[in-house]
Amino acid sequence: MSKSPENKTTRKRKKQPDTILSLDGSYKDFNDFYGKNKDTIYRSILTIFKELPSTRKKSLTLMVTAKIRGLEWDTEFTFSKTEANLLLRDVMPYFEQTEDYETCSEIINLHKSLTNSLN
Numbered sequence: 568m569s570k571s572p573e574n575k576t577t578r579k580r581k582k583q584p585d586t587i588l589s590l591d592g593s594y595k596d597f598n599d600f601y602g603k604n605k606d607t608i609y610r611s612i613l614t615i616f617k618e619l620p621s622t623r624k625k626s627l628t629l630m631v632t633a634k635i636r637g638l639e640w641d642t643e644f645t646f647s648k649t650e651a652n653l654l655l656r657d658v659m660p661y662f663e664q665t666e667d668y669e670t671c672s673e674i675i676n677l678h679k680s681l682t683n684s685l686n
Contacts, residue, residue, distance in 0.1 A: 584630035584643055586615060594635045604633075609661045612644065612653075613670070616677055619648050620684060651681035 588611045594600035601608075608631060615627045626647035633640050646653065654674050662670040 582628070584628040585618075585624075586611065586627070587630045587632065590631065590633040592633070594633065597635055597640075600633055600635050600640075605661065606665070609658055612646070612658055613674065613677075615644075615646050616651070616654055616658075616681065619646070620680060648681050648685060651678050651685075654678045654681075 588607065590600070590604050590607065592600075592603065594603070611629055611631075615629050618627055626645050628643050628645045630641055630643045655678055659671055659674045662668075662674065
């Protein structure tokens, strides 16, 4: 009986996320999960953008993990300085809706800082 050669494939190691947001709780579905954690998620995204000016990395990754309906769930979000418009388009409307104008002001200043650093 001959031995088959070992399959020695090289696998690219998956890059570790810069931040992991692990949200514990019992969620009946994704909407329940998102509704209960929306503030935490948006504040974590804002924190990632705040870290961009002080890093040499081109982008930073946020991994969100949770258990929804008993199943492990995770997703990664990668943000770069060139995507600063996400702050105004996607993040700021949440804080406007919750009337957190201090955070809105912070977002505007951060957006200006990130876009000016690209020029």
